Amino acid sequence: MKRLICLFSSILCLHGIVNAQQNLQPYILNGSATQRTCNCYVLTPDAQQLSGTVWNKNKIDLSQSFNYVFDVNLGCKDGSGADGIGFILQTKGTNLGAIGQGLGFKGISPSLGVLIDTYQNNNENDPPYDHLAIQMNGLSDHSSSGNLAGPITLLDGQENIEDCNWHLFRIKWDAVTHQLEVSVDNQVRLSIQKDLVMDIFNGDPMVFWGFGGSTGGSSNLQQFCAALRPEFRFDSQQILCDGTAVQLNDNSSSFGVITRRWWDLGDGTTSTALQPPAHIYPKAGHYEVKLVIEDNSGCISDTLKAPVTIGSYPVVDFEPPILCLGTPLQVNDATTIAVGTLEKWNWDWGGGITSNVKDPIAPYTTPGFYNVQLTVTSKEGCSSTGGTQVQIAEQPVISATGKNACFGELNVFTGTNETPHLPIHKWYWDLGNGDNSTQENLSYRYAAGGKYAARLHAVSDLGCAAKPIDVPVEVVDLKAHAGRDTLIARDQPLQLEGLAAGTGLTYAWEPATGLNDTRLSNPVAILQKDQTFRFVVTSPEGCMDDDTMHVKVYAGPEFYVPTGFTPNNDGMNDYFRVIAPGVPKLDFFKVWDRWGNEFFSATSLTDVWDGTFKGKPADTGTYVWMVQGVDYKGRLFSRQGTVTLIR
Structure with missing residues (x-):
């Protein structure tokens, strides 16, 4: 327990052990290569014209299979960065390396290199993107006989690998099938089937292995680590719910053998097991699980800190309790959850009919009472079921009338419930001019003439809305205009021009003195003396309006000019x-x-x-x-x- 307390309070308490172990590392460093931590190495700092190689002192036997896992970081300078790194197998020794486009691999023969190239050298037939290739015998030209596979992007659809991030780099060799497989971030990117011992190393299975990296006129910080990644996973069937036993499974990646683990489950519980026993958290909530691992070289990983949510169970609810035919039967989920995220919904409408959308349309077509059941599941796998009886109610039917009126008089509106067994709770008139009324029947005086698009709405006692009824009405405003006052010479014909709004109108001029026809809107007048006319207009609805004009009669023709x-x-x-x-x-x-x-x-x-x-x-x-x-x-x-x- 003291060891655990030391680890989770500060990794610094292990640094003395780590520093002592660094002198025991089985690697030889050349050129610009330096050891950064127990298991991590810088091949080139961000400087030009450098080469760095890190070779393992001990040869490996290619007659035996291996599965090596590394973390690689190619720096942060996209475009202006260079040149790349490579995992290399060779028989020449542990003091090799080259600057620039060779990546520490060029010219080494016999050899096999898995190269990550971040600079486009046209004389090497490089593509414009950061690329991965498998090459042999120090030949880095992609058009040469040494190009065994690639070049391709390191990650599918991602042209830049100089992204400041660490990427998991796996080299897997099957000595039986002679298959070499290269993966990046758990994606298999390249694979070749070749007898490396016979076809490249002339029958010698014992080879040195290591990493090389280089810079030329451009540069980047380029690093690799013998992978030591703590990670855990849950079984695909695992639910993370209040009161449920949770099993954390170790899923760590390591270049060597993981010899020790330290777990902190986030609620005060610790363990050093490969995987802790199934654990029940004290309550729903958000916890932080920590994991540290150590490999057989004595290197200790950084602390993994991963959030784990232990969800509460949903409180199932939905609305409304009454749905109305004639409109979409929209049901809305109102489920709540204290901890966690709602993810799945399953509605049971009865009769084998189900739905799995959050806010569905109920499938019912006839009025009545129906039992509806809803099961809601959270992202954490916590499920609850609830149900209630839902009423499907009829839609009321209404009719309406509106009577036209003359300007200044009342328009009469009436509403009628055509479904008396469905009582109307509220009537609502929209009178088409911004005014409203909640009366079933009303009389209303508009402030101006014209046509108005009135409309009647109604809602039943159960809250179901009737289909609205349009009730267009007109306020007849004739706007009679006899014309402007004028003057005329005695016996000079005067064309009157009476005007009014509307169709089917009748006209009358009073008095008839001097007029050729009093029933026309534009009769001709011949006058002997001054006369005032009244112009009367009547609509088919019986609306009436009038106007007057005065005619001054002069002895003429004559010009009257002031002095x-x-x-x-x-x-x-x-x-x-x-x-x-x-x-x-x-x-x-x-x-x-x-x-x-x-x-x-x-x-x-x-x-x-x-x-x-x-x-x-x-x-x-x-x-x-x-x-x-x-x-x-x-x-x-x-x-x-x-x-x-x-x-």
Whole structure:
């Protein structure tokens, strides 16, 4: 127990042992290679033109199978980094190595190299991505006879391996089948079948093995470790639930034999077994499991810290208790869980009908009561089942009417429940103008004429909504307009222009004096004296509106022109204008000063002189005017005179 306390309080208490063991390591280091920890080595620091090799002192026998596991790290500089590392088998000795593109392998013969190349050398026929290849006899050119397999990416779909991360690198040799298999992060990437002893090493099965790495004009920090990775796993059937015995299985990776393990299960429980006994955690919650391993060389791993969630059991619930036909029968899961993550749902609707979505649509088509059961399972494998009776209710049916109205009067709305056995709990009118009402029947006065898209909603006592009914209504606003007041010459025909909104309208003008037809919207009037007309419009619904216009009758044709005006913007007599009863067409209207300078000119009776000349106020004084036009009988008609401008 003291040993465990030492390990989990601080790994530093082992450093004295580790440092003593480093001097006993069976490796020879060359060039830039250095030992970083008990089981880890730097082949090249991040510097140019370096070579580092680490060779095991003891040869291995290729007539025997081996399964070597390493961690490799190719640095962090993608693109500008180089050059790579290789796992090498050779018979020449333990002081070999080369800088640059050779990766410590080039020129060594006989040899076999599993090369991780992070730089594209065109003269070596390298691909543009970081790549893996198996080569022999120091030939690193991928187009040479020494290229046995590859090049390919180290990981499927990943072109960059200079990612600052450690990657598990496995070399597996089967001496019986003569198969060499290379895996990266537990993915088999390359495999060859070749008699290495006879085809490469001339019948000599005893070879040195180790790692080489190099840099050239570019560089990277390049490292490897004799793998010592603590890891654990759960059986595929293991559930992690409150009160359930949990079995942790060791799944560690190591280059050598794992001789010792130290477990901390996160709740104060510790163990040194290959795998701790099945363990029941005291309660649901989140725990941190720690694992440290030691191999037969005396190297001790970093501490694995892995979270483990012991889940609580779901509290099953769902809603609503009443579903309405005529709408999607949407059921919503309302299950809660104190610890863990809900992952699976299984609904049992009865009659062998099931569903496995979280929020399903119930399959029922007729009203009634149905027993529904739901089983919910968490990601941790914790399951609970609950059920309740769900009512499938009918949808009420309603109808509605709306009556058109004249502007200023009331529109009448009525609602009717066509399914009296389903009482209506609430009526809801949308009157189409932003106003609402909760009355079943109502009378409503709109503030403006027009068409309104009213709509009636209703909800039954069980909460089921009826299909809404559209009730379009119209407020008839005739907007009668008799026309602007005007003036006319005695006996001059005047075309009246009565206007109104709507179709199928009837018209009446009062009085009939001087009119050719009082029932037209645009009769012709010939008058002898001033007259005020009333224009009356009636719609098919019986709506009525009226308007008046006044006609001033002059003896004409004639031009009426004032003798003076005061353009001082006081709103009184500010403009000089001509009034021309009986003269519908004006040829010109002009104003001159006493020296004959033209100050104003117009060809329309609506144009007026504002007392300015070229944008500036004209002087006070007397001006000469002349007007000419064609009267309603086609005769040329003109007048002239003077006007006084007073300021």
